[in-house]
Amino acid sequence: AQSVAQPEDQVNVAEGNPLTVKCTYSVSGNPYLFWYVQYPNRGLQFLLKYITGDNLVKGSYGFEAEFNKSQTSFHLKKPSALVSDSALYFCAVRDTTGGSYIPTFGRGTSLIVHP
Amino acid sequence: DTAVSQTPKYLVTQMGNDKSIKCEQNLGHDTMYWYKQDSKKFLKIMFSYNNKELIINETVPNRFSPKSPDKAHLNLHINSLELGDSAVYFCASSQVNTGELFFGEGSRLTVL
Numbered sequence: 001a002q003s004v005a006q007p008e009d010q011v012n013v014a015e016g017n018p019l020t021v022k023c024t025y026s027v028s029g030n031p032y033l034f035w036y037v038q039y040p041n042r043g044l045q046f047l048l049k050y051i052t053g054d055n056l057v058k059g060s061y062g063f064e065a066e067f068n069k070s071q072t073s074f075h076l077k078k079p080s081a082l083v084s085d086s087a088l089y090f091c092a093v094r095d096t097t098g099g100s101y102i103p104t105f106g107r108g109t110s111l112i113v114h115p
Numbered sequence: 116d117t118a119v120s121q122t123p124k125y126l127v128t129q130m131g132n133d134k135s136i137k138c139e140q141n142l143g144h145d146t147m148y149w150y151k152q153d154s155k156k157f158l159k160i161m162f163s164y165n166n167k168e169l170i171i172n173e174t175v176p177n178r179f180s181p182k183s184p185d186k187a188h189l190n191l192h193i194n195s196l197e198l199g200d201s202a203v204y205f206c207a208s209s210q211v212n213t214g215e216l217f218f219g220e221g222s223r224l225t226v227l
Contacts, residue, residue: 043207044218102148
């Protein structure tokens with residue numbers, strides 16, 4: 001079985017400060033990991049993914065995420081937050097070892113960047 | 116040129132009615148999905164279809180049925196609508212071997 005947890009319902013950060021949105025996962029085998037962003041009244045947009053290789057993955061809009069196998073984490077980061085980054089962020093996982101190809105999504109974390 | 120498009124964007128209807136939501140993708144993907152997003156923004160997979168196989172989330176009532184006329188389309192039909200069906204429904208597509216999903220803009224269903 002695969003599962004993903006986003007322990008924070010909301011993250012608040014001041015503009016210009018670094019931000020982190022946390023994600024931990026559980027899979028039987030090796031994971032594919034994803035981050036998506038959802039702006040109000042819009043569909044989810046793909047930000048970045050980890051499949052294999054370098055643990056630090058860079059994505060859209062200056063976001064990056066670090067895969068940590070020992071901690072089963074895939075936290076989303078950005079060095080300097082913008083007010084326009086305020087949105088709902090979803091982490092998702094897919095177990096590549098047997099099972100379903102359908103990703104499981106976390107419950108989402110609302111990021112609020114204050115001017 | 117929209118990658119994943121779904122229509123209508125808004126649906127308001129009475130309990131007991133039947134409705135359909137259409138979805139089309141022009142990305143050439145081999146897999147399509149329907150997700151339901153509830154008022155708390157939680158995303159729940161309803162169906163997945165990848166040419167050969169339809170996967171149904173067993174918790175989805177059989178009033179919901181997907182229909183795929185071809186690999187670029189996966190429509191959602193809902194019979195006997197109930198108040199609890201009110202939600203935003205998202206269509207998505209992907210190449211099953213790369214994994215990332217591309218979502219439509221959503222269809223907001225309100226059942227009165």
